[in-house]
Amino acid sequence: MGLRVLLDWPNVVGYVRIGCVFAAWAAFDTPEAFVCLYSANIALDGVDGWLARRLGLSSGFGAWLDVVVDNLGRGMLWSLLYQWGWLVSALEWCVFVCNHSAGGDQWKDGFATSPPLIQAVMANGFRTPLGLWVVSGLHCLPLWLYWCQWASPARWMFLPPWIQILGVLLLATGRLLALSVELWCVWTHIKYLTRSKEL
Numbered sequence: 001m002g003l004r005v006l007l008d009w010p011n012v013v014g015y016v017r018i019g020c021v022f023a024a025w026a027a028f029d030t031p032e033a034f035v036c037l038y039s040a041n042i043a044l045d046g047v048d049g050w051l052a053r054r055l056g057l058s059s060g061f062g063a064w065l066d067v068v069v070d071n072l073g074r075g076m077l078w079s080l081l082y083q084w085g086w087l088v089s090a091l092e093w094c095v096f097v098c099n100h101s102a103g104g105d106q107w108k109d110g111f112a113t114s115p116p117l118i119q120a121v122m123a124n125g126f127r128t129p130l131g132l133w134v135v136s137g138l139h140c141l142p143l144w145l146y147w148c149q150w151a152s153p154a155r156w157m158f159l160p161p162w163i164q165i166l167g168v169l170l171l172a173t174g175r176l177l178a179l180s181v182e183l184w185c186v187w188t189h190i191k192y193l194t195r196s197k198e199l
Contacts, residue, residue, distance in 0.1 A: 005059045010052035014065040017041045017048070021073040028080055031150045035143070041073050042139045063107070067096050070139075077142040081149065095182045098189035118184050121177060134181070137174020144171055 005011065017040075024037035048066055052058045075089030099107040111122040121134050144167050 008057045010048040013048040133174040141171035
């Protein structure tokens, strides 16, 4: 495999996503451009994994790159939206280190002994209704908050204010479910690092 994996199609999609993130960052003050670019990044997040499975090109590098781009995009948006946004980003990077240092590209498979809620969220690599809710909270909550803060979804999509609030509540609940998984991952990693070793 070697360095050839860097140019596999799923990873090229990852590089395009990085381009979308940086372009969105540059267009932060232009809501129409920002939303299109950031949404393209989110949409392509599903394409790279599908392409890797379809073409048989799954790799440790691809799994690593996928999460790096996710964290890069969300970290950028949270940090630009709120002064405390770096805390969300810091937690996501901490979870990345915890999961990938022990599980590598198979990190999604390491939840067999976790509590039932964590198992339900992680089942089938997030490809369940609960997993979709969590991923929507992760990816879409900061984008929805951007819309509410900068462009008002009611103006864009002619939605009544109660739908804006409902959107925030549904996505925030998904993000809180993600937080429960993240905290469990960090705690599990702390227990792993502090376990006593027999001499």
